[in-house]
Amino acid sequence: MTPKTSQLLDKMRQGDKRALARLMTYVDNRHEELLEIMSAVSNSAGKAYRIGVTGPPGAGKSTLVDKIIANYRAQGKTVGVVAIDPSSPFSGGAVLGDRIRMQDHNADEGVFIRSLGSRGAHGGLSRATRDIVGLLDAFGYDVVIIETVGVGQTELDIMAVASTTLVVLVPESGDTIQTMKAGLMEIADVFVVNKADREGADKIFHELKSLTHMFAGREWEVPVLKAVAVKKEGIADIVTTIEAHHAHLKNAPKSSHERETFLKHQCLDIILSELGPRLEAVYLKDSDAQSFCRFLIDEEKNPYQVAAEVLGKVTLS
Amino acid sequence: MTPKTSQLLDKMRQGDKRALARLMTYVDNRHEELLEIMSAVSNSAGKAYRIGVTGPPGAGKSTLVDKIIANYRAQGKTVGVVAIDPSSPFSGGAVLGDRIRMQDHNADEGVFIRSLGSRGAHGGLSRATRDIVGLLDAFGYDVVIIETVGVGQTELDIMAVASTTLVVLVPESGDTIQTMKAGLMEIADVFVVNKADREGADKIFHELKSLTHMFAGREWEVPVLKAVAVKKEGIADIVTTIEAHHAHLKNAPKSSHERETFLKHQCLDIILSELGPRLEAVYLKDSDAQSFCRFLIDEEKNPYQVAAEVLGKVTLS
Numbered sequence: 121m122t123p124k125t126s127q128l129l130d131k132m133r134q135g136d137k138r139a140l141a142r143l144m145t146y147v148d149n150r151h152e153e154l155l156e157i158m159s160a161v162s163n164s165a166g167k168a169y170r171i172g173v174t175g176p177p178g179a180g181k182s183t184l185v186d187k188i189i190a191n192y193r194a195q196g197k198t199v200g201v202v203a204i205d206p207s208s209p210f211s212g213g214a215v216l217g218d219r220i221r222m223q224d225h226n227a228d229e230g231v232f233i234r235s236l237g238s239r240g241a242h243g244g245l246s247r248a249t250r251d252i253v254g255l256l257d258a259f260g261y262d263v264v265i266i267e268t269v270g271v272g273q274t275e276l277d278i279m280a281v282a283s284t285t286l287v288v289l290v291p292e293s294g295d296t297i298q299t300m301k302a303g304l305m306e307i308a309d310v311f312v313v314n315k316a317d318r319e320g321a322d323k324i325f326h327e328l329k330s331l332t333h334m335f336a337g338r339e340w341e342v343p344v345l346k347a348v349a350v351k352k353e354g355i356a357d358i359v360t361t362i363e364a365h366h367a368h369l370k371n372a373p374k375s376s377h378e379r380e381t382f383l384k385h386q387c388l389d390i391i392l393s394e395l396g397p398r399l400e401a402v403y404l405k406d407s408d409a410q411s412f413c414r415f416l417i418d419e420e421k422n423p424y425q426v427a428a429e430v431l432g433k434v435t436l437s
Numbered sequence: 438m439t440p441k442t443s444q445l446l447d448k449m450r451q452g453d454k455r456a457l458a459r460l461m462t463y464v465d466n467r468h469e470e471l472l473e474i475m476s477a478v479s480n481s482a483g484k485a486y487r488i489g490v491t492g493p494p495g496a497g498k499s500t501l502v503d504k505i506i507a508n509y510r511a512q513g514k515t516v517g518v519v520a521i522d523p524s525s526p527f528s529g530g531a532v533l534g535d536r537i538r539m540q541d542h543n544a545d546e547g548v549f550i551r552s553l554g555s556r557g558a559h560g561g562l563s564r565a566t567r568d569i570v571g572l573l574d575a576f577g578y579d580v581v582i583i584e585t586v587g588v589g590q591t592e593l594d595i596m597a598v599a600s601t602t603l604v605v606l607v608p609e610s611g612d613t614i615q616t617m618k619a620g621l622m623e624i625a626d627v628f629v630v631n632k633a634d635r636e637g638a639d640k641i642f643h644e645l646k647s648l649t650h651m652f653a654g655r656e657w658e659v660p661v662l663k664a665v666a667v668k669k670e671g672i673a674d675i676v677t678t679i680e681a682h683h684a685h686l687k688n689a690p691k692s693s694h695e696r697e698t699f700l701k702h703q704c705l706d707i708i709l710s711e712l713g714p715r716l717e718a719v720y721l722k723d724s725d726a727q728s729f730c731r732f733l734i735d736e737e738k739n740p741y742q743v744a745a746e747v748l749g750k751v752t753l754s
Contacts, residue, residue: 155748159741176493178612269616270587292609295495299586376734383733383740384721390744391716392709395751399708402753404701416700417693423700424476427707431472434712435752436719 121156129160132259137232140259144234147251155394158251165257168200168264171362172282174307176296177269179288180314184349184358185267189231191359192263198230200256202249204268204278205235232256246277247393250386253281279307280385284365286358288312289328291320297327305335308342309365312358316346339372340365403430438473446477449576454549457576461551464568472711475568482574485517485581488679489599491624493613494586496605497631501666501675502584506548508676509580515547517573519566521585521595522552549573563594564710567703570598596624597702601682603675605629606645608637614644622652625659626682629675633663656689657682720747 121129131139143161146154171188173181182203189199234252236245249266256264268278279285287308289296297304304311311328313321328344335342343361347354374382403412412430415421421429438446448456460478463471488505490498499520506516551569553562566583573581585595596602604625606613614621621628628645630638645661652659660678664671691699720729729747732738738746 155741155745159739159745162739162741176613177616296493299494380723380730380734384717384730387721387729387733387740387743387747388713388717390740391747392713394744394748395712396705396709398753400701400705404704406697412704413697413701416704417697422476422479423704423707424472424479426704427711428472428476430704430708431711433754435754436715437750437752 121153121160125153125157129157132255133164135260140232140255143255144252147248147255150397154251155390158254161254161258165254168253168257168261169362169366170253170257170282170284171263171265172279172285173265173267173288174270174279174285175288175312175314176290176293179290179293180349181267181269181288184286184288184312184314184347184355185265187349187352187355188265188359190352191355193228193230197262198260199232200253200259200261200264201231201233202252202256202264202266203233203235204245204249204266205237232259232261244393244396246281246389249278250281250389276307277389280382283369284309284362286310286312286362288314289324290315291318291324293324294320294327297324297331301331301334305331305342309340310358310361311342311344312354313344313346314349316354317348317351321346340368399430399434403433438470438477442470442474446474449572450481452577457549457572460572461569464565464572467714471568472707475571478571478575482571485570485574485578486679486683487570487574487599487601488580488582489596489602490582490584490605491587491596491602492605492629492631493607493610496607496610497666498584498586498605501603501605501629501631501664501672502582504666504669504672505582505676507669508672510545510547514579515577516549517570517576517578517581518548518550519569519573519581519583520550520552521562521566521583522554549576549578561710561713563598563706566595567598567706593624594706597699600686601626601679603627603629603679605631606641607632608635608641610641611637611644614641614648618648622648622659626657627675627678628659628661629671630661630663631666633671634665634668638663657685716747716751720750 128139128142132143143157146157151157173185173188175181185201185203189201192199234256236248236252253264253266266278266282285307287304287310289311290313311332313325313328315321316325325344325346332342332344345354345357345361347358349355373379405411406413412426415426415429416423445456445459449460460474463474468474490502490505492498502518502520506518509516551573553565553569570581570583583595583599602624604621604627606628607630628649630642630645632638633642642661642663649659649661662671662674662678664675666672690696722728723730729743732743732746733740
């Protein structure tokens, strides 16, 4: 590591927020020393409690996160937030109204909020999320919240970074529950029915209850909570339940097999996110006459053929 | 390629559906000859028109696909379908009611429907989708439809396989439109407001219209269509619009830069989906005492460190 980077890391560890922000741009730009940086950071991380918050658009996740931050702050805990902003998959996204609201906390020294525009390909988003969370953790935040939109297959990767994941639904989410069933159960440690003062809240609540009962017998029975985030209703209950899940995880640690699978998955995600850009730079550079690109462009060869040729150049020793 | 596999490919090309189904299980099991198979298949593909259908849970996508199939069949065209079933991210998912309905077409020789359970990591799903679509294309289907649930960042990867993508919304999708704006525009070639006989349909219709106007000036102005799929209303219009987009693509082909980016992305996706399992087998095998796994498990090293060590073993010649 260059002395400059090493110095930056030291500053960050000493609580310099500007150094933290600077390191975050290293993540954005895939700084060449990023792997080394994150490896160093990773060794001083692991103290923050990591909470995931996900759910469909319009579920009121940002407001909920806002109130959860306030609750932790009242307890004297510091909070880092990674908000994955889907408003544009390419440009990195405009600032949403909800996000602006959260920025109120930015006047608060004990809160740091970072938006992450979504990147297209090759696990870029899960890697970037993991890195940002690692930095917030190493900086010393007590709690790190990862907020993302969507209820899908792919949220899994991102949510794997969190220890406790809240799936936030609203009275209008009936179709989501019917369609996603097992998919939801795979992600959720806690269900929150937000906007619970609206018509249909009880119906959704009971649908989620039946869903969780279908999966009864697991060590942790997924609780279903009601909230009206805009009125701060149900927030204390949510935070208490997160702590209960935290305690549960401590008492019922993952089996060594689960742990191994988890770590391997993490490791492979990092390896592939590093390899993607390297492979591209070496074999698929536009400007290079030797690039395998020309096989693609001249339509002499299909992508599978070109992939096979590139793979032939990769040696695993 | 082994003679057996080569024979299977020949049979498939001659219209043997059992051979087609067998090759699809090769995709599921990541058959060791898969890259070779897909490369061969890819050369006889490219004739099918590829249509993506995506949208939030409960938007009625399967019913819509069902009616679109019927429309193409009435025109004498054959149709292959890949339905990405999110009901479970791990088990591959139960059969949904909607899916059963679609299975009616299975009595029809001109239709082939394949469900694809979602896989966790490392672009597995986009690779598998691409492979299955390639097989259906090579078999000779005139139209291939890719149906997936979700409106998110990650649908992008899957939808990149399609030439024309319909984003299906319903009167209840107001929040989705507000939250996802540019994200939706990045995916959609055509918007369909389904269940348009419900209250609020006009509101959504006009919101989508304003959204598409915000992006006016693009070569293709994204049309907004109304449909009531269960009543077969609006289907002919949708199919006509798909054909119009098809014609547009022919007249305004991608720039060579766009084409290059697209092919490179495809190629890299294939390379990484091959490398993931190979890296795992070589460096992260549980049972192997030499595996880098033990560094992870014994907690001597963090995943970034282990990733760096594995990367040190990978040579790009």
